[in-house]
Amino acid sequence: MDFKQIIAEDLSTQLSEHLTINEIYNLLEKPKNTEHGDLAFPAFQLAKVFRKNPAEIASDIADDFSSDIVDKVDVVGPYLNFYLNKGTISAEVLKEIITEKGDYGNTDFGAGKNIPIDMSSPNIAKPMSMGHLRSTVIGNALANILEKMGFQPIKINYLGDWGTQFGRLITAYKLWGEEEKVRANPIAELNELYVRFHEELEKEPELEEVGRSWFKKLENGDKEATELWRWFREESLNEFNIVYDRLGVSFDSTNGESFYNDKMDEVVELLEEKGLLVEDQGAQVVRLEDYDLQPALIKKQDGATLYITRDLAAALYRKRTYDFDQSLYVVGQDQIYHFTQLKAVLAEMGYEWEADIHHIIFGLISIDGQKMSTRRGKVVLLEDVLDEAAVRAEKQINEKNPNLENKDEVAEQVGVGAVVFHDLQHDRRNDFNFNLDEIVQFEGETGPYVQYTRARALSILKKANIDASYFESEKEFALTDDYSWTVIKLIQSFSSTLERAYREYEPSVIAKHALRLAQAFNRFYANVRVLDENPERESRLALVYAVALMLEEDLRLLGVQAPDEM
């Protein structure tokens, strides 16, 4: 239920001559301070029309105000402060979430429309870094959010599985590689070969030419080159999948860069047909002066295509294949220029749907103030971070709850949860400097804090010896104390939170909801006895159950697992 809407309607009976319900709705605000009630209406704006001072207006409105869900209206200066009827609302909210469970907050807003999400996109033969974590978990969380909003998300892992670097890699493998070593430890070994290539290149610049020729062979379908490439790809993907499993992420498509290899001629032809392709310094470009942008380089002097050519092909392919409502690209903020150009070229081509393409930018991670780079070896491997997190979680369990049965499993859920939650709890645009101790934190505003809170809630239900069916009666659960009320209001606010997360493509909004709810519940937990014999026992149990459901759903949306005990 949307009590803001109800109050806006109730106010409208007095104000309809001056303000629409929508305007009233937008003026209503949640007071920062709980002493100012549950909802407030500032009367400043009415001062002009009524030609009275706002305080008087507020007082006049209050005199004639009545609403079924409002207990009391306070006038404080120019503000009307509404105090809602806690009993009615808590009963309604609890009933709703307990009935709907994981479906609580679902909408059909998206009407099943497709939204491909370009995400993760690691490079074959290179390890996944913390940078890939960001794209992966943000993309995954957005997919969950979109699905809950009624859309059909399509998670696409746009693998970096093509390009001149594979010529270099094949060269390195032919010179220094050993099959057994690669089989034993594919990505580490291949990456080492790649790094070595760049080291040797300093001494032997002609290696560059060898690399180029191997890539040429690969492009021409040379048997040896193709087999090596396919092998590298397969081994890499197998290793990636281990990480994806740990993160609980799966994909609907792994069409990477190589997939579009034979689809780029069409793009070039289309651009030619439309007269957009011009020669400039031997290269083929699309001019974008009208957009205040540098020309987009479609073909190099040597005729080879480029990043943007491939992305154009991918954009066209996705539009045709999915007829998307929106197309999202979860890619770092360092590629803003690229996507601006991409959209501009599509606009030039006359595709109005370029407006539906959204670059979901995220901030970059640096190490010691330096940008991460595989080439310079300045990179933090995702797997190492997950491992370390799980180890620390296990240590924590041994201290706090040594008798826990499935320690390993829980340590993995808590450790990985900490890493994922840490990534998702801040505005995705924020850059951050890598700091393991900060990421693998178990106290305060963290993933484990939310998980722990839910485990405590479940523990109460377990002690009460009840299960979900206990709540399926026609009983009415109502609570009026302040601790419960704060919890109820947070559960009630989930819909608008979800809506905002969708509108801003911002998973952190959900993470904050989880944290605030966990906080509110822990206060409730510390101050309100549930299991003692008391007249509100049933309602309190219902609240505990509702919190467990809500936290689980918040965490699920973020892609974080929720252990029942920890």
Added chain:
RNA sequence: GUACCUGUAGCUCAGCAGGAUAGAGCAUUCGCCUUCUAAGCGAACGGCCGGGGGUUCGAAUCCCUCCAGGUACGCCA
């Protein structure tokens, strides 16, 4: 040089579709386990909201400008 992003407590960040005394977490100090998991709760300490100007009844929030940091700007992706 141009464009974009960022600048809020010692640190990490909320708040920014303008509103009532600027909020969390971490760190520091102190308190709370014979009662539902102390990975918890409470208290204290901590702020020219980068500087300056403007719009407004009202600005951390909007506009301008300056300063500082980051990123990107044609043959990598």
